Amino acid sequence: MHSTALGKATLAVLPEERQLALVGPEPWTAYTPKTHTSWEALRPEIRRAAERGWAEDLEEMDEGAICVGAAILNREGEPVGGISVSGWAQRLDARTRREIGQSVAAWCRRITTEREPAPQAG
Numbered sequence: 001m002h003s004t005a006l007g008k009a010t011l012a013v014l015p016e017e018r019q020l021a022l023v024g025p026e027p028w029t030a031y032t033p034k035t036h037t038s039w040e041a042l043r044p045e046i047r048r049a050a051e052r053g054w055a056e057d058l059e060e061m062d063e064g065a066i067c068v069g070a071a072i073l074n075r076e077g078e079p080v081g082g083i084s085v086s087g088w089a090q091r092l093d094a095r096t097r098r099e100i101g102q103s104v105a106a107w108c109r110r111i112t113t114e115r116e117p118a119p120q121a122g
Contacts, residue, residue: 002028002042003035005069006082008055011046013071013079019046035060053109054101059089066092068101070108083108 001007001022011019020039027037036042049055057067069084083104092100 002037003031003057003060004084005055005057005067006071006084008042008046008049008057009069009071009082009084010079012049012055013073013077031061032059032063034058034063052101053105056097056101064089066097068092068097068104070101070105072108073112083111 001011011022014022023039023042026039029035030037036045045055054068054070057065057069059066061067065086066089067084067086069082071079072081072083074080085100085104
């Protein structure tokens with residue numbers, strides 16, 4: 001949850017108590033030198049993800065790889081999935097990441113809001 005775009009996007013749509021429960025006790029595993037291993041380091045990134053609607057993994061899971069992602073929510077507003085796009089760090093500059101992030105977030109919002117209606121009882 002602390003080192004991937006989809007993990008962070010999921011955390012960003014949850015209340016802080018649930019976020020803390022999901023990431024568990026610190027320190028967290030550092031997969032690369034860029035991985036956040038504490039809540040103090042991760043929290044501002046989760047807030048940014050919540051504000052913009054999508055999250056980033058900037059070489060935090062794999063060196064040389066970047067990912068952007070957003071969460072898909074169910075009818076109750078709980079995260080149930082997501083969409084992410086990964087690529088080489090040297091090819092995904094900040095502008096490109098923002099454009100992809102906005103597109104991924106828009107598709108996730110569309111999937112969240114345009115699903116089939118709930119089955120009717122009786």
